[in-house]
Amino acid sequence: MKNTRIRVLIAKPGLDGHDRGAKVIARALRDAGMEVIYTGLRQTPEQIVESAIQEDVNVIGLSILSGAHMYLFPKIIKLLKDKKVTDILVIAGGIIPPEDIAELKKMGIKEIFTPGTDTKEIVEFIKTNVNTI
Amino acid sequence: MDYQEKKRIEEAKKQWENRILNKVLPQFPERKEKFVTGSNQEVNRLYDPLDLEDFDYLADLSFPGDYPYTRGVQPTMYRGKLWTMRQYAGFGDAEESNKRYKYLLKNGQTGLSIAFDLPTQIGYDSDHPMxxxxxxxxxxxxxxLQDMEILFDGIPLDKVSTSMTINAPAAILLAMYIAVAEKQGISKTELNGTIQNDILKEYVARGTYIFPPLPSMRLITDIFDYCSQELPKWNTISISGYHIREAGATAIQEIAFTLANGIAYVDAAVKKGLDLDKFAPRLSFFFNAHNDLFEEIAKFRAARRLWAKIMKERFGAKDPKSMMLRFHTQTAGCTLTAQQPDNNIVRVAIQALAAVLGGTQSLHTNSRDEALSLPSQESVRIALRTQQIIAYESGITETVDPMAGSYYLEKMTKDMEKAAMDYIIQIDKLGGAPKAIEKGFIQREIQNSAYQYQKDIEDKKRIIVGVNQFRSEEEPMKDLLKVNPEIEKRQVRKLDEVKKKRKEKEVQEKLKLLREIASSEQNIMPPILDCVRSYATLGEICDQLRAVFGEYKESIKI
Incomplete structure (x- = not known):
């Protein structure tokens, strides 16, 4: 892991079209030396998990601003578990109320970044946590 | 300015610099090397008559209600009538949203603005897997149609104006609105409102497209044509810079890309053979109001002047109404912070002030909690009250365009107009907005600005109170709005019931007819109206159109 670049899939699950955050993060992670694949809009949980496996990523970053996170995020976590994928760090961002954050973290999303987060904080989080999975 | 006057001011300015300024600067240096606007445009220390050397009052501003409309589209502006206070709202099912609309109307809101859920905006029924x-x-x-009947239950459609944020399936929702009016016994000619109907910005900023550009443009021009004959008071499109700005564009890019899209719609309609002065008066616009007060006021005034010139000089419009840029404004969602959410009330007030000083025709003020969730009823009330305080207490409504003549504002208005025009020329060279979108030019420009903005915040070149400075420990905000999770099941059940009750044979015939007309060059509105009247679903109607038009696939570049 030390000498290879961290591979990240940035994904937009569901029908939400707000992709400013996803695109900014994608670029910031790339500028920080990571390899970034961006799925584009309207991805189903199945498509996201499929891409993550095919692209052999270390990290999945999910972005939702539409309020569908309590349906779509757990579905992605479950699909990963079903496929016995245990070595991918899953993080998320968007408009997500505090009480949902607590619940999503219990389900296995490692961290949730809300509006106003510094991208350097996300870079650091990934670097610190990607190896511990 | 005459030569003597200019000399005199230049002389005095030099003296002032030597006598006063240069003595103070060494002792009290300025806070920064370079000062910039919210959109990274450099700001000078001072603006004075020398900045407006070639300023021509009659040509550049003239009087309100007169070409080029810099000072506003009506001669009396808010002295005659205040802007329409229009809070974008809608959640859950039709019953719940109907209650929220009645609450807003009871609290003094003067127009409705309907938010649709994403499946509706993308043409899927509530039982579709997506x-x-x-x-x-x-x-x-x-x-x-049944959902629309419930949505407007007890709201007489000849008494309110209704704005619907609907784009790809705009024709269908408009048809449903007409059908509800028919049931209320109200004539089409009485209907007052707006459909967003602006597909080009969906491809670059908002994401709720369905069909490829060409058939999408046909749907739009069919609506222009139909409404110019049947719904004379309806705004057939709301050409939107709002989402372009939210996606990260600068103020200049916001007006440039919006007006470039406007040009594309006018071009398409003229090409189809529509009479310019018949459809153009019903075009409307939608802009963002960001934090930089002066830059935003200048933006609205520059956009108005630029559009007037485009319509008159480029398209040869004759009717003054074709040249008037009428617009709705919403305060900038992207400036709301999840940290210290009450601070957002102040941001929204400044942004709303900019919109009113810029001469908006209607306004939505965001709620303080929208970086966290959909707004609670209490937050929405504060947002509406903010508009009312500006309207009734601030005094800025008592005269027309009170900021006019400010050296800074007029200079900035002029500079922004020029910078936006330069972009439009560049887009023209690429073959117009649709081609520029296809080539990814507009998307790239927006993404670059968005990234720059984020970097400026992280480098503290830009201070966001409560985010990168002045942080404090805080309790998580309480009483956020939660959408009832049972809604989806309830909605699917209602849909099943409608399907069981309707006359299936008639529905299938109407859908078949729609498909035939979609493949022809006839206007699509009449068969869509027939479909909705027979309770065909939004998804069924869109499926017919998908079969004929195909679906748009975005090309991804980051």
Missing amino acids: SHGEVGKVGVAIDT
Whole structure:
């Protein structure tokens, strides 16, 4: 892991079209030396998990601003578990109320970044946590 | 300015610099090397008559209600009538949203603005697999005419003006609105309102497209044509810079890309053979109001002047109404912070002030909690009260365009107009907005600006109170709005019931006819109206159109 670049899939699950955050993060992670694949809009949980496996990523970053996170995020976590994928760090961002954050973290999303987060904080989080999975 | 006057001011300025300024600067240096606007345009220390050397009052501003409309589209502006206070709202199902609309109307709101959920905006019924988890979330779920009947129950459609944020399936929702009016016994000619109907910005900023550009443009021009004959008071499109700005564009890019899209719609309609002065008066616009007060006021005034010139000089419009840029404004969602959410009330007030000083025709003020969730009823009330305080207490409504003549504002208005025009020329060279979008030019420009903005915040070149400075420990905000998770099941059940009750044979015939007309060059509105009247679902209607038009696939570049 030390000498290879961290591979990240940035994904937009569901029908939400707000992709400013996803695109900014994608670029910031790339500028920080990571390899970034961006799925584009309207991805189903199945498509996201499929891409993550095919692209052999270390990290999945999910972005939702539409309020569908309590349906779509757990579905992605479950699909990963079903496929016995245990070595991918899953993080998320968007408009997500505090009480949902607590619940999503219990389900296995490692961290949730809300509006106003510094991208350097996300870079650091990934670097610190990607190896511990 | 005459030569003598100019000399005199230049002389005095030099003296002032030597006598006063240069003595103070060494002792009290300025806070920064370079000062910039919210959109990274350099700001000078001072503006004075020398900045407006070639300023021509009659040509550049003239009087309100007169070409080029810099000072506003009506001669008396808010002395005659205040702007329409229009809060964008909708969530859950039709019953719940109907209650929220009645609450807003009771609290002094003067127009409705309907938010639809994502499945509705993308043409899926609530029982479609892609709809799971999204039904009723960002707006109200509409599957059939029955939902629209409930949505406007007890709201007489000849007494309100209704704005609907609907784009790809705009024709269908407009048809449903007409059908509800018919049931209320109200004539089409009485209907007052707006459909967003602006597909080009969906491809670059908002994401709720369905069909490829060409058939999408046909749907739009069919609506122009139909409404110019049947719904004379209806705004057939709301050409939107709002979402372009939210996606990260600068103020200049916001007006440049919006007006470039406007040009593309006018071009398409003229090409189709529509009479310019018949459809152009019903075009309307929608802009963002960001934090930089002066830059935003200048933006609205520059956009008005630029559009007037485009319509007159480029398209040869004769009717003054074709040249008037009328617009709705919403305060900038992207400036709301999840940290210290009450601070957002102040941001919204400044942004709303900019919109009113810029001469908006209607306004939505965001709620303080929208970086966290959909707004609670209490937050929405504060947002509406903010508009009312500006309207009734601030005094800025008592005269027309009170900021006019400010050296800074007029200079900036002029500079922004020029910079936006330069962009439009560049887009023209690429073959117009649709081609520029196809080539990814507009998307790239927006993404670059968005990234720059984020970097400026992280480098503290830009201070956001409570985010990168002045942080404090805080309790998580309470009483956030939660959409009832049972809504989706309830909505699917209602949809099933409608399907069981309707005359299936008639529905299938109407859908078949729609498909035939979609493949022809006839206007699409009449067969869509027939479909919705027979309770065909939004998804069924869109499926017919998908079969004929195909679906748009975005090309991804980051």
